[in-house]
Amino acid sequence: MRKVVTAAMVTALSGAALIGTTGQTAVAAPAVNMQAVVKAAMWDPYKPDQSITPGSGDSVKVVEEALAAKNLLDRKQVDGHFGTSTVTAYQKYQKSLGHSGLAASGLPGKGSLAELGKGRYTLTAPIDVGSKTTVDGQTLNKRTADMIEAAEKKAGVNFTITQGSYNAGGVGASGGTHDGGGAVDISVKNLSNVDAAVKALREVGFAAWHRTPSQGDWVAHIHGIAISDTDMSPQAQAQAGDYYLGRNGLANHGKDDGPQVKKVTWEEFKRG
Structure with a gap:
């Protein structure tokens, strides 16, 4: 007997993809929240424990299940914690797609997450860093430029950008943090x-610190990393992890001496 799909059933499945059938019952694909997954990838690898980033566990677990299905991750690691094992597995997946360099750092991007989800999950809450633009003669992506503008409004000042992003090998003292985006x-x-100014940057989603000459070979400046920028370098990601742990983002991993605010991403800031 042919299965009849009623209007009520369609309504119940609204917004979900059909990925298969069990007998004659349609199965709705789980949803993976990209913002939640990337936030976990920013934080989890640097935690001293296996705790799950609030709001991220379910989506991370679905991604881990997809990696395990491709024999890239041991099933005992499918736990909702985007730790180093998951980073390594995701990096292998990115390389299997032909990616290399920063595109195969283990940090999920929209394209690879969507590809991994084919037939398994739908991708929601995407992060788009946008195209490259120039601010004060420095290269940024649109997401970072928008964040700078929002922080300027909060602080009531106009910032002067002295170093931007996508500057591989061009900022010796940065240790690679400026190689990618954010x-x-x-x-x-x-x-x-x-x-x-640092407080305003943090409030819109930057891991930001006031750097002084006593800390390294540089002039005084503010250094910022746009949290959850999917183009960022591993070195920049490590600084974001330091920020979440209350540290200064330097090699000594000292205590964060900046203004304390609720740690948010740009997308969370925009949602208010």
């Missing part, structure tokens, strides 16, 4: 209240 250095020369 990294920015800001001059403090025109800022009457540097802490207020």
Whole structure:
């Protein structure tokens, strides 16, 4: 007997893809929230434990199940924690797609997450860093530029960008943090209240710190990493992890001495 799909059934399955059938019953694909997965990938590898990032566990677990199905991740690691084993598995998956360099760092991007989900899950809440643009002569992606603009409005100042992103090997003292997207250095020369500027940057989704000459071979500036930028380098991702752990993002992993705010991503800030 042919299965009859009623209007009520269609309504119940609204927004979900049909990925198969069990007998004659349609099975709805689970949803993977990209913002939640990337947030976990920013934080989990640097935690001292296996705790799950709030709001991310279900989506991460679905991604891990997809990696396990491709024999890239041991099933005992399918736990909702995007730790180092999951990072390594995802990196292998990215390489299997032909990616290399920063595109195969183990940090999920929209294209690879969508490809991994074919026939398994639907992708929601995508992160799009946008195309490259120029601010003060420095290269940023649109997401980072929008974040800078929002922080300027909060702080009531105009920032001067002294180092941008996508500058592989061009910023020796940065240790690779500017090689990918989301990294920015800001001059403090025109800022009457540097802490207020750092606070505004943090409030819109940057891991940001006031860097001084006593800390390294550089002039005083504000260094920022746009959390959850999917183009960022592994070195920048490690700094975001340090920020979540209350550290300074430097090689000594000292205590964060910046203004304390609720740690958010750009997307969370926009949602208010």
